[in-house]
Amino acid sequence: MCELLGMSANTPTDLCFSVTGLTRRGGGTGPHKDGWGVAFYEGKGLRLFHDVEPCATSPIAEFVGKLPIKSKTAICHIRQANVGNINLSNTHPFVRELWGRNWVFAHNGQIPNFTRRVGMYEAVGDTDSEELFCDIMNQVRQNLPRDAMPAQLTDTLVSLAQEYARQGVFNCLLSNGDWLFSFCSTKMASITRRAPFGPACLKDVEVNIDFAAETAPDDVVSIIATEPLTHDEDWDIYERGEWKLWQHGEVIAGGKTDVPVHAAEATMTAPAGMPVDAKA
Numbered sequence: 406m407c408e409l410l411g412m413s414a415n416t417p418t419d420l421c422f423s424v425t426g427l428t429r430r431g432g433g434t435g436p437h438k439d440g441w442g443v444a445f446y447e448g449k450g451l452r453l454f455h456d457v458e459p460c461a462t463s464p465i466a467e468f469v470g471k472l473p474i475k476s477k478t479a480i481c482h483i484r485q486a487n488v489g490n491i492n493l494s495n496t497h498p499f500v501r502e503l504w505g506r507n508w509v510f511a512h513n514g515q516i517p518n519f520t521r522r523v524g525m526y527e528a529v530g531d532t533d534s535e536e537l538f539c540d541i542m543n544q545v546r547q548n549l550p551r552d553a554m555p556a557q558l559t560d561t562l563v564s565l566a567q568e569y570a571r572q573g574v575f576n577c578l579l580s581n582g583d584w585l586f587s588f589c590s591t592k593m594a595s596i597t598r599r600a601p602f603g604p605a606c607l608k609d610v611e612v613n614i615d616f617a618a619e620t621a622p623d624d625v626v627s628i629i630a631t632e633p634l635t636h637d638e639d640w641d642i643y644e645r646g647e648w649k650l651w652q653h654g655e656v657i658a659g660g661k662t663d664v665p666v667h668a669a670e671a672t673m674t675a676p677a678g679m680p681v682d683a684k685a
Contacts, residue, residue, distance in 0.1 A: 410481035413651035417475035429609035432459030494530035514574030589643035625654035
C-alpha cells in the first residue's frame with residue numbers, strides 16, 4: 406500500500422521534517438520501495454521530483470530532504486506496487502494543466518479494471534491511479550465552468566471520489582496550488598500546527614524539531630499523511646469516507662460520505678513481507 410503526504414500552509418514553508426520521516430518508509434521502516442515523488446507549488450509554478458529508486462536510499466530523496474524549498478502547498482507519494490511497471494511514467498504525483506494551472510494528484514489504493522470516461526486527458530503510464538486522475542480532470546473540465554468556485558468544485562470532487570470508492574480503495578490528495586483536496590477511503594490523518602508551537606519527534610527516525618524556533622506567531626501549517634509521522638503530537642484520524650478541502654492551512658470545507666468496505670482491503674493492509682496486489 407502506498408503512502409501520501411500533503412501540506413497546506415498560510416505562508417511558504419519547507420517540508421523537510423515531514424519528508425525526512427516519510428522517506429524512511431520507502432524501503433527502510435516500510436515496504437514502499439517502488440519509487441517516490443514530490444511536487445512543491447511556487448505560485449502557479451511547480452517544482453517536481455520523481456525517482457524510481459527506494460526513497461530511503463535515494464540520493465535525490467536525500468537532497469530534497471535537505472533542500473529548504475518553501476511552499477504553501479505540496480504533495481508527496483511513496484509507492485509500493487506488485488502490479489504495474491516500476492518506472493517514471495507510473496510514479497506519483499501526476500500533473501496535468503487545466504484552466505492555466507498545474508493540477509497535481511496522488512492516489513493510495515486500488516480500483517481493479519477501472520476504465521476512465523472519454524475525454525482529452527489520457528494516461529501516460531499504466532496505473533489505475535493515473536487513469537483515475539485523467540477521469541477526474543475530464544469530468545471537471547466537461548462539467549464545470551472555468552471560474553468554478555470552491556463549493557462547486559468540491560461537490561464534483563466528492564461525488565467522483567464516492568463513485569471511485571464504491572469500486573475500490575480510493576485515498577487521494579489533489580491540488581491546483583490554491584487549495585488541497587483530501588479524501589479518505591481507508592486511512593488518512595492530519596495535524597494543524599499553530600501558535601503556541603512546540604517540539605515534535607518523528608516516528609520512523611530519531612529526528613526532533615522545535616517548531617517554536619522555526620515559525621512565526623501567525624503561521625498555520627497543516628500536514629496530511631496516510632499515517633501520523635510523529636509520536637508525540639495529537640493527530641486527527643480521518644473516518645472512512647471523510648473529506649476535507651484545505652486552503653492556507655485551514656479546513657474551509659469538509660464532510661463525510663458513505664464508502665463501502667472492500668474485500669481487497671485485507672490484502673492491501675497485509676503485514677510487511679506478504680504479497681500486496683496494488684497498481685497504485
